[in-house]
Amino acid sequence: MTTAAxxxxxxxxxxxxxxxxxxxxxxxxxxxxxxxxxxxxGATGVSLTSLPRVLWALTTADATIATAxxxxxxxxxxxxxLLLGMFVGAALAVSGAMMQGMFxxxxxxxxxxxxxxxxxxxxxxxIALGNGLAAPWMRSLGSYALPVSAFxxxxxTTMILTAAVRRHGSTSLATLLLAGIALAALNxxxxxxxxYASDDRELRDLTxxxxxxxxxxxxxxxxxxxxxxxxxxxxxxxxxxGLNGLILGEAEAFHxxxxxxxxxxxxxxxxxxxxxxxxxxxxxxxxxxxxxxxLVRLTAGPDHRVVLPASALLGAILVLVADTxxxxxxxxxxxxxxxxxxxxxxxxxxxxxxxxxxxx
Amino acid sequence: MGRQMDIRRSCALLxxxxxxxxxxxxxxxxxxxxxxxxxxxxxxxxxxxxxxxxTIGGDVTEIVYALGAGDRVVGVDTTSQYPPQALKEKKxxxxxxxxxxxxxxxxxxxxxxxxxxxxxxxxxxTLKTTSTPFVEIAxxxxxxxxxxxxxxxxxxxxxxxxxxxxxxxxxxxxxGLAELRARIKSPLRAxxxxxxxxxxxxxxxxxxxxxxxxxxxxxxxxxxxANGFRPLTDExxxxxxxxxxxxxxRTGSSSDAHDLxxxxxxxxxQATPAGRNRRIVxxxxxxxxxxxxxxxxxARDLMVELYPELLSKVGSPAR
Numbered sequence: 001m002t003t004a005a006x007x008x009x010x011x012x013x014x015x016x017x018x019x020x021x022x023x024x025x026x027x028x029x030x031x032x033x034x035x036x037x038x039x040x041x042g043a044t045g046v047s048l049t050s051l052p053r054v055l056w057a058l059t060t061a062d063a064t065i066a067t068a069x070x071x072x073x074x075x076x077x078x079x080x081x082l083l084l085g086m087f088v089g090a091a092l093a094v095s096g097a098m099m100q101g102m103f104x105x106x107x108x109x110x111x112x113x114x115x116x117x118x119x120x121x122x123x124x125x126x127i128a129l130g131n132g133l134a135a136p137w138m139r140s141l142g143s144y145a146l147p148v149s150a151f152x153x154x155x156x157t158t159m160i161l162t163a164a165v166r167r168h169g170s171t172s173l174a175t176l177l178l179a180g181i182a183l184a185a186l187n188x189x190x191x192x193x194x195x196y197a198s199d200d201r202e203l204r205d206l207t208x209x210x211x212x213x214x215x216x217x218x219x220x221x222x223x224x225x226x227x228x229x230x231x232x233x234x235x236x237x238x239x240x241x242g243l244n245g246l247i248l249g250e251a252e253a254f255h256x257x258x259x260x261x262x263x264x265x266x267x268x269x270x271x272x273x274x275x276x277x278x279x280x281x282x283x284x285x286x287x288x289x290x291x292x293x294x295l296v297r298l299t300a301g302p303d304h305r306v307v308l309p310a311s312a313l314l315g316a317i318l319v320l321v322a323d324t325x326x327x328x329x330x331x332x333x334x335x336x337x338x339x340x341x342x343x344x345x346x347x348x349x350x351x352x353x354x355x356x357x358x359x360x
Numbered sequence: 361m362g363r364q365m366d367i368r369r370s371c372a373l374l375x376x377x378x379x380x381x382x383x384x385x386x387x388x389x390x391x392x393x394x395x396x397x398x399x400x401x402x403x404x405x406x407x408x409x410x411x412x413x414x415t416i417g418g419d420v421t422e423i424v425y426a427l428g429a430g431d432r433v434v435g436v437d438t439t440s441q442y443p444p445q446a447l448k449e450k451k452x453x454x455x456x457x458x459x460x461x462x463x464x465x466x467x468x469x470x471x472x473x474x475x476x477x478x479x480x481x482x483x484x485x486t487l488k489t490t491s492t493p494f495v496e497i498a499x500x501x502x503x504x505x506x507x508x509x510x511x512x513x514x515x516x517x518x519x520x521x522x523x524x525x526x527x528x529x530x531x532x533x534x535x536g537l538a539e540l541r542a543r544i545k546s547p548l549r550a551x552x553x554x555x556x557x558x559x560x561x562x563x564x565x566x567x568x569x570x571x572x573x574x575x576x577x578x579x580x581x582x583x584x585x586a587n588g589f590r591p592l593t594d595e596x597x598x599x600x601x602x603x604x605x606x607x608x609x610r611t612g613s614s615s616d617a618h619d620l621x622x623x624x625x626x627x628x629x630q631a632t633p634a635g636r637n638r639r640i641v642x643x644x645x646x647x648x649x650x651x652x653x654x655x656x657x658x659a660r661d662l663m664v665e666l667y668p669e670l671l672s673k674v675g676s677p678a679r
Contacts, residue, residue, distance in 0.1 A: 042462045042466075043462045043466035069465070069491070072486075073462055077461045077462050077486065078462070198588070199568075199589070200568075200589055201457070204455075204457060208455075215461070215480065215482075215483060216483060218482050218485075218486070221482075327460065331463055331466065332435070332453045332454070332462075332463030332464065332467055333453050333454025333459075333460065333463055334458070334460040
């Protein structure tokens with residue numbers, strides 16, 4: 001085994017401390033361990049050893065009170081939470097990787113072009129107006145009002161953005177970035193306005209929602225997330241060539257025979273759908289979209305054939321680990337997921353940035 | 361021989377019948393121990409065992425303790441600030457609007473009493489599907505509402521007689537308060553100040569517990585044009601011209617004395633009748649805004665502070 005210190009300089013420069021295949025294999029193995037732990041750890045002390053009993057009770061449809069409790073904890077509380085956690089992590093990390101690839105900017109993040117803030121604005125308006133203007137909307141959709149409006153808000157922001165910056169059929173990336181920042185600022189101002197106008201309890205709800213949480217995970221939410229997970233899985237391999245071409249520059253990508261406009265449109269659409277759905281499910285969870293793709297690029301290089309799937313796996317792991325900590329640290333209460341994520345993510349990110357400066 | 365057999369047989373029969381009747385009586389007694397209540401959400405909840413109670417919501421916890429069932433409480437939420445030992449001694453399931461399904465289940469309660477305000481909705485939905493009875497308590501701060509809350513909680517924990525006594529006592533105190541209130545000739549114009557931060561006053565407007573307690577104490581809330589707790593500018597305070605300022609005093613915090621004197625340093629406050637006469641009433645926030653069984657006493661104490669002349673006419677308060 002070689003350590004980082006005696007590693008040849010050219011390998012560090014190339015940025016391939018470990019091979020791509022090995023990274024994905026390791027990440028997949030780590031994800032299954034994380035998933036296993038997430039299922040077996042919890043405040044109630046119900047562990048996976050009761051799973052066979054629960055499954056048996058499910059198939060034979062006769063459950064004692066004890067197995068009914070275990071079934072509730074494992075099947076109705078932890079399993080949907082596990083699946084949604086993986087979805088949120090993968091969606092945020094892959095969207096981040098796509099945005100960074102498209103803008104050729106390591107700071108690009110779905111939050112940057114206003115998708116997250118658009119989703120947040122719609123969700124927050126729904127919370128604050130839930131007893132007044134939006135009451136009929138809330139009543140008809142019940143507990144889905146929040147996710148549906150968050151998703152709609154994210155998509156609406158993206159549509160406004162793409163409509164605003166398209167000129168003569170082409171999209172300038174610099175304009176897209178600046179317009180996105182402007183839209184995000186506008187959304188944040190409107191969020192502030194809603195927060196100012198809401199009462200104490202609503203304000204408390206808004207704050208908690210902004211900090212992100214998976215505590216509302218349920219099977220209907222899992223089913224609602226499935227189409228977005230499929231969209232991501234189908235679009236990912238189709239975007240690899242375009243993203244790899246864009247690393248070289250737009251003109252170069254065009255000369256390689258890539259339909260640059262179509263690729264950019266598709267990236268914006270897929271990323272905003274995925275982020276809108278993730279925000280709808282878990283509120284605002286930061287750092288995944290920026291930390292994970294960087295970590296992958298540092299270890300396995302910039303090839304999007306590796307970056308996209310490895311980001312999905314690592315993003316899912318990071319969210320599962322953070323969520324397990326959020327559930328366990330102050331049990332029987334729980335911490336907001338976004339807070340735990342930032343507490344883990346920020347030091348990792350700082351470490352990465354400093355190490356890269358020293359290496360470069 | 362035949363007669364002996366007969367005797368034995370009839371003895372066996374007798375014993376059998378005896379056993380069966382006692383068995384039936386026992387199971388009837390067990391069934392009688394199971395109580396059915398209709399909660400604030402309109403659900404009928406049957407409760408078999410109220411020996412381990414989880415209370416969610418400050419008013420709910422306070423009522424359970426007032427009913428003398430504090431030793432049966434196994435867990436509370438962070439809004440359960442009174443009595444203070446509740447949050448110190450019992451497990452905390454966190455803030456009541458950010459509950460975790462598994463966390464709540466892990467407390468191992470046999471009965472969950474939760475305020476209507478508890479959330480998030482998905483978690484409440486999951487908790488209602490568990491085998492542990494989940495009773496929702498209405499979020500109602502009116503005098504009738506508080507009595508209804510007490511009766512529902514008492515029925516759920518099987519302390520109906522104590523509950524009836526407490527509900528009657530609270531209702532009677534509210535009635536006494538209404539009588540006193542009727543004697544107020546000109547209501548004072550009061551401003552409720554939740555706190556002062558960076559020289560900005562946070563005042564209680566319409567639809568707040570502050571507004572409710574001011575009304576109960578027979579004062580008119582000058583800030584009722586605003587909805588909720590709102591920061592007020594100096595100019596707005598001058599315009600509202602309160603006769604008296606009611607301020608919250610946090611229990612056991614030393615910075616409060618400083619906080620309250622700071623109020624009169626504000627130019628806006630100085631220009632009001634309250635500022636000129638230095639009329640400020642500081643009371644414990646938990647006591648004043650808790651809206652549990654102590655609400656009529658809190659309102660009465662505030663009223664006595666606001667209208668000392670009422671006291672001389674009525675005599676010393678019966679407390």
